[in-house]
Amino acid sequence: MPSYMMISRKIILKKIAIFSLLCFACASAFAQNGNPVSLHGALSVENGKILDQHHIEPQLRGISLSWSVWAGRKYYNNDVVKWLKSDFNISLLRISMAVEPDSGYLKDQAGQEQLITKTIDAAIKQNLYVLIDWHDHHASKNVEASKLFFIKMAKKYAGKPNVIYEIWNEPERVSWPLIKDYAVQVITEIRKYDANNLIVVGSPAWDQDVDITAKDPISGFKNIAYSFHFYASDPSHQEKLMAKADAAIQMGLPLFVTEWGVGESDGNGVFDRTKTATWLNWLEKNKLSWANWNITDKDETTAILKPGASVKGKWPVQMLTPAGDYIRSQLNELNRK
Template sequence: MVAGGATESNHAGYTGSGFVNYDNAPGGYVEFTVTAAAAGQATLGFRYANGTTANRPVDVSVNGVVRAGGVPFPGTGAWSTWRTATVTAPLVAGVNRVRATATTTAGGPNLDRLDVTVGTPATARPAEVNGQLRVCGTKLCNRYGKPIQLRGMSTHGIQWYAQCVKPASLDALAGDWGADVLRISMYVQEDGYETDPRRFTDLVHGYIEEATRRGLYALVDWHQLDPGDPNANIALARTFFTEVAARHRDKTNVIYDIANEPNNVSWAGIKSYAEQMIPVIRAQDPEAVVFVGTHGWGSLGISDGRSEQDIVNNPINATNFMYTFHFYAASHQDEYFAALTRAAARLPIFVTEFGTQTYTGDGANDFAYSQKYLDFLAANKIGWTNWNFSDDFRSGAVFKEGTCAGSTFTGTGVLKPAGQWIRERMRTPDDFPTS
């Protein structure tokens, strides 16, 4: 139901048949009917656009009771730029009336839709418990200043396996698996971003919104691989990260990984790139945590015959960032594990990619050495994302071939052995201290 507004479709990016444009007056409202299977707390996600620089606040009521007064709905930069504002409120079993009422003479924002998560308290969801993250010392800390470990999955290249990243699979990842973070792997070359920047940027925007709806952190992976020098793509990276950070700057669940696996490039070259790119993101999203890949394909230099000492002796001149490490347990054993152990004592580290197989993401699983790594990461609260959330033919893809064409992603029947193993370890309870 709409009063004091009209349904329109003259700005791009909306979903469905249009959006509601409030009249420029207080008192206009949009009312949604929400049916809940059981009474309980719910997260109400209002997707909106506000092309002005001033807030367009509304009061959110449920069944005639105001549950959130003056929700700000700040500017999004353009009427075609959409964000999500969330409110938590109790719902009754059965039919509920959720109303968003404008409170100022400017009216409300353009409202696209309402997404409702019912039955699980919002405080149980990782990104809503922990809020805006920051790097404190060598740890990733939540809004309470407490070190935490995030655990999750990386997509495969979204140019090849977008069919594996859809509502049913993400519901399974957040609910059945108990993940905390989704790594969005956007290749730059290899039929990726450079072939169609608009398409791939929009895919990333969509995946960030999907992660947000499920209370997950969204890790945006600039998956440069060949060429291995990230400086070769710096102009593209500036364009991409400027838009993504500007659109999602009001979210507290977005992390930026600006260089996947630098290779055939010196640490000094990576450092130079990072010191140029981190300010690009900070200009749009000042509080965001940024990740930077290390030399030797994310090995802290070991695969190049170097070591983490290159980084220790010449650290990146920035704050609120982490270095990344990758390992494949069947290939990367004692020398790599020792480097990680040394580095973790001195540097902020996040494992943005690992597998239980060889470095090709295929072959036999070495679950014993994988467990050695995971035990260390847990003991030191070092976060990780596993490669990869797809039905690729390789052993490192968690789903059996053909799974992504369907709609069933829960349980173990659809999983390869590596998928069963990693799901079991992700389902153990999180430790997210709040005091």
């Protein structure tokens, strides 16, 4: 009798374990297709990795809206956000708030805040992660405006696990000490109101010189990651650039690919599918989260939409560019694994 009881107990425990694994797998599939924030929860940084509430790497994948001025502005709305979630199956949306151009934040603070916050709120309602991107190449010249902006965002979104702060898009050829000084000032203000949400810091040379950043990362704050950008078909964005990122990863720098495109660094040029596949495989191997550039209907290589695409989403395949069709297919395949 005792032996029988022991065998039965082992069988029951095994069945419970199998059932638990199946439940987790189902929850994972549901979260990728419906509610990634429920599965992954608040993000944190530990030992050089971005982790979720289960202490695993979530690998978020999604799309960046274009500059919140010019042609891209019209796609900052709830209908587009809903379509990107349901049809492109994104888990991440990047909000690229233009800072310096005419009608950007420095010229139209109230208008830009209204535009981006309604889009951020739409993403949160759809249970997506959302990058709030200070889309500025010269942020160190606009540090006071940046601090005031991120204070507002931190007050409004503190405690929302969806929200990630990207505090400087693509610093140009400026030194890491200058970028680091700017970042510390802005992070200090954010942390007064939001103690935990992930903050992403830029690196020199348009977020490419992450190997330089990795030698002297920011200390004294938790949950800090660093952006890395590439354009997959650009001749100068191949092995040498990938090696920089590999070196940074080996040095323990937590990377977040907040922007990448299938074309070249000017947004145009060729779309080389072989080179793009190489970069995508690299992202998968390193389990890096990413946002593809970009939702706009401009006539250029990295644009997702053809000119005249509806401002309400519901785009037929015929209104997607080759980049758009490719990225949509990749997102649906990868986020449903």
